[in-house]
Amino acid sequence: MPKNKSTIYDLARMADVSATTVSAVLSGNWRARRIGEETAQRVLALADKHSFSVNRQASGLRTSRSGLIGMIIPLHDNRFFSGMAQTFEKLARQRHLYPIVVSTLRDTALEVETARTLISYRVESLIVAGATDPDAISAVCRSHGVAHVNVDLPGTKATSVISDNFWGAQQLTEALIAKAKPLRAAARNRPYFVGGLATDYATQRRMEGFSQAVRERLGELRPDQLDACGYEPDLAEAHVAALHERLKGLPSALFVNSTIALEGVVRFLKTLPHEELAACTFGCYDWDPFAGMLAFPLMMVRQNVDGLLEEAFAVLDAGPPREPSVIEIRPILMFGVNPA
Amino acid sequence: MPKNKSTIYDLARMADVSATTVSAVLSGNWRARRIGEETAQRVLALADKHSFSVNRQASGLRTSRSGLIGMIIPLHDNRFFSGMAQTFEKLARQRHLYPIVVSTLRDTALEVETARTLISYRVESLIVAGATDPDAISAVCRSHGVAHVNVDLPGTKATSVISDNFWGAQQLTEALIAKAKPLRAAARNRPYFVGGLATDYATQRRMEGFSQAVRERLGELRPDQLDACGYEPDLAEAHVAALHERLKGLPSALFVNSTIALEGVVRFLKTLPHEELAACTFGCYDWDPFAGMLAFPLMMVRQNVDGLLEEAFAVLDAGPPREPSVIEIRPILMFGVNPA
């Protein structure tokens, strides 16, 4: 059995060459150094036999390149962000960078600390997704000259790639209006928006998209049609129940902001008779495969995760921009799924 | 604005002390070196002002400790494994280790390569979750003296912490039998198992648990009650449709192996009238919040992610064992959810 701890010097001694030669052979640029074919093979064979792996700490220190690229996300345990992590890894590998994904639990202090730590490991660039305070992270990155880009939630100190929430909400709302069955009661005969936080940038833009579509198609928008009651299922459940009580029935169309809120909404809907559900048209800004399997049809808007990250990498590839800008990527409309 | 590139030597010059002092102050063990309170503050202030961060490549090289701990998972984009990543990070941080999670797409070659790369970055230990070939990874880790533990899928060369699939399946099956409404047709009046791969260790154990429960409670088990038709939704859909055709109706109880298979099963169930569903009792080995929101009641078995990882860390904390063993963690029975 081969010994475990070994350096290129050990290898060099065994192969009867110098450490320089071993280094060149192992790093692949030995053709350039015109090292003998036979010598190279000998070294390679020994490295393999002893399952040698170069110490990236040492080589990184020497070359001041770590080969690492980092991504900060709020949570692993979330469809949107875990999808991002998956795509991030793929794109990082394509660029021969080693991907490292860390979650920061929507905690501003942890976000900044994580950025600092990643930088202390000398990541070559950083993707900052869904951070609560992107600009604080930008400050850290800048002072260390680390290239970075915001994704999903925009900042002002670095280029940001975000979902086109306005457009997506507008499209969903228009589709809801087009598909809704007319009801006699005027108060019920209009779409209602529920879920999300009004302090949240994405929710704001979605409400704007919703509002614009309603005004354009129906002429009028009442304030009570918008209810950013928060993301928690329980809150959404209570608010939809209250809406149902107030309107004496479901509205002709319901726009649910996020699958998290949808969870609560569905809990309430399950208490209603099937005919009542059939009279309402449902949409959800967010996507989940299981949401397509509910007892009623549901139009969904799916964020374009691949598109967001491809653009983010393109920004990094392009090098430092003159001015931070905001790039919007359109989401994917999943309206054909699960038709009535 | 502070310059970005700086070393402890730069700081030392500015603070008018030696690099040693800076190092001691920054690494926190300056009380031990009895460095003057005032000196320490001066250094700290400067470090902060220049937003200095120690180069972990250099310190790691010197101390031969990276402060990194790795985890390999098949996919980020999966409820079970993304939950693992979340818990992994929490437990790693508790131990002052920096967590790095990488997915390997159920690709044996990529698994081994990833382990090698993590080792070349000098991770201090490694958690190997759901690997297709845990023993190949063990070989790599061993030859570098890296502590590691398998999770979810067992290996023979390292301690493994896995779900108690036998027990979970047995419990679910017994609950299904207890709750099932008797049907007249004998062929339908028994539970059926669908989904998963017979070559897959977890599925095997679940089938054994299912079989044992059926034999114990009902005396007899027919081969056609088990159908490990694969995980793809399409396959599950087709196989359940075929079962329904064969039995001239749904069986009294259906055990669906995994939420992925469930997706296909539900697609088929949606084509049936509501009364037919009411006559069948459903169980799923796996958990998803949305699955609890389907139109019919569903008993679920949820893997104990926290338990698995806590045990995995306990194994690492305990140091190298004499003999690799397999530790089974019971899943969580979610039978109360969504009652009829």
Add this chain to the structure above:
DNA sequence: GTGAAAGCGCTAACAC
């Protein structure tokens, strides 16, 4: 074609 030597930024003896 290959080797010797210097140095990346840091820490830990060992000095005083």
Add this chain to the structure above:
DNA sequence: GTGTTAGCGCTTTCAC
């Protein structure tokens, strides 16, 4: 209380 020095494992001139 603080500084000097050596060396972690690697890559890269430069020399031959």
